[in-house]
Amino acid sequence: MSEKSWKEVPIGGLIVEPGNSKNYKTGSWRSFKPVWYEDRCIQCLACWNSCPEPSIFVVEGKVTGIDYDFCKGCGICAEVCPEKAHAIEMEPEF
Amino acid sequence: MASLKELAAREQKLAPGHRACAGCIPALTFHQVLRSAPGHVVASCATGCIEVVTTIYPYTAWKIPFIHNAFENSAATISGVEAAYQALKRKGKVTKDIKFIGFGGDGGTYDIGLQSLSGAMERGHDMLYVCYDNEAYMNTGIQRSSATPFAADTKTAPVGKVRKGKKQYPKNLTEIIIAHDVAYAAQASPSFWRDLNKKVEKALSIEGPAFINVLAPCPPGWRFPTEMGIEMGKLAVDTCFWPLYEFENHKRKLTYKPKEKLPLSEWTKHQGRFRHLHQEENKHLLELAQQEVDRRWKELLFLCGEPA
Numbered sequence: 001m002s003e004k005s006w007k008e009v010p011i012g013g014l015i016v017e018p019g020n021s022k023n024y025k026t027g028s029w030r031s032f033k034p035v036w037y038e039d040r041c042i043q044c045l046a047c048w049n050s051c052p053e054p055s056i057f058v059v060e061g062k063v064t065g066i067d068y069d070f071c072k073g074c075g076i077c078a079e080v081c082p083e084k085a086h087a088i089e090m091e092p093e094f
Numbered sequence: 095m096a097s098l099k100e101l102a103a104r105e106q107k108l109a110p111g112h113r114a115c116a117g118c119i120p121a122l123t124f125h126q127v128l129r130s131a132p133g134h135v136v137a138s139c140a141t142g143c144i145e146v147v148t149t150i151y152p153y154t155a156w157k158i159p160f161i162h163n164a165f166e167n168s169a170a171t172i173s174g175v176e177a178a179y180q181a182l183k184r185k186g187k188v189t190k191d192i193k194f195i196g197f198g199g200d201g202g203t204y205d206i207g208l209q210s211l212s213g214a215m216e217r218g219h220d221m222l223y224v225c226y227d228n229e230a231y232m233n234t235g236i237q238r239s240s241a242t243p244f245a246a247d248t249k250t251a252p253v254g255k256v257r258k259g260k261k262q263y264p265k266n267l268t269e270i271i272i273a274h275d276v277a278y279a280a281q282a283s284p285s286f287w288r289d290l291n292k293k294v295e296k297a298l299s300i301e302g303p304a305f306i307n308v309l310a311p312c313p314p315g316w317r318f319p320t321e322m323g324i325e326m327g328k329l330a331v332d333t334c335f336w337p338l339y340e341f342e343n344h345k346r347k348l349t350y351k352p353k354e355k356l357p358l359s360e361w362t363k364h365q366g367r368f369r370h371l372h373q374e375e376n377k378h379l380l381e382l383a384q385q386e387v388d389r390r391w392k393e394l395l396f397l398c399g400e401p402a
Contacts, residue, residue: 015154020109020152022109023153055110060103074118079322
């Protein structure tokens with residue numbers, strides 16, 4: 001977050017934008033990253049439903065990718081992905 | 095009951111970018127509960143992990159009205175808001191249909207917030223209280239609470255040469271709330287999302303006080319790998335440590351009965367806080383913990399009118 005002068009801070013120090021935590025990227029916490037393979041995905045949405053962030057992109061009921069801005073790399077998505085699909089794999093970040 | 099596709103299409107009430115640990119199941123619990131509540135929701139939260147991680151200044155993860163008051167009065171706060179809403183609605187100043195959900199961790203519910211929760215349940219407000227039970231004061235560094243299981247290692251009930259973790263069995267809060275004869279009470283787990291979704295929808299549709307106790311595994315507190323959170327919840331249910339049941343119309347009903355009741359060691363062996371239980375000299379403690387789980391499970395089966 002860029003620094004603000006006291007004149008720019010809302011009165012009372014209020015936070016005026018709901019859900020502004022989306023400006024704080026937690027993706028740098030990650031040491032392992034999930035990689036999603038579209039061809040193997042059966043679109044069960046189990047990963048989205050189990051992600052604590054949530055950092056799985058879902059557009060019109062379909063998974064379209066992983067939001068690396070916020071993913072903390074816990075690996076739950078790869079764990080809950082059905083065995084027969086195995087569409088998410090964890091890979092080292094560095 | 096909504097499908098995952100329908101849930102994904104709803105507007106999410108909690109934004110990403112909160113500072114919960116990797117693999118935090120309490121955060122997932124909040125997502126799953128709030129997704130199950132379409133429409134207007136006002137939430138309050140007792141001091142605890144999720145209150146802290148979602149509201150680190152100058153950020154907030156909440157997209158809905160959110161009130162944090164103090165550690166002990168999440169239920170009192172939300173019940174007051176509900177009473178004000180009822181008065182304004184009566185006068186025709188508010189026409190919207192609004193639901194009220196109070197949240198609290200096990201510290202803010204089992205221990206510190208019990209009196210305010212009891213009061214709110216007894217007064218019969220039209221609200222839902224959700225306790226995310228991660229079985230210790232995780233936010234301040236894993237101190238024991240009255241929800242911590244028997245023999246678990248915590249910072250204030252540590253494992254040493256003489257003392258082997260917590261000496262007491264966990265308090266059965268769901269039964270305490272049921273004793274208030276509330277409109278709806280249930281135990282749930284985010285590992286069984288369909289069951290949790292159904293219970294939240296039911297609790298919000300019923301007029302009167304409702305309570306849902308959710309077991310929320312905590313990777314750093316319970317000391318298991320971050321990807322195991324969903325599995326931990328499943329095992330807790332399958333070992334009958336955390337039975338899924340509900341209380342409605344003065345009757346208890348099991349909503350999930352494990353096909354095969356697993357031994358408690360299947361659940362404890364993955365967790366660092368129970369590591370000492372799997373050493374030869376502490377086998378008797380595991381035996382005691384198993385006996386207590388069996389006793390409570392048998393009692394619950396009897397209360398639910400199920401064959402033992």
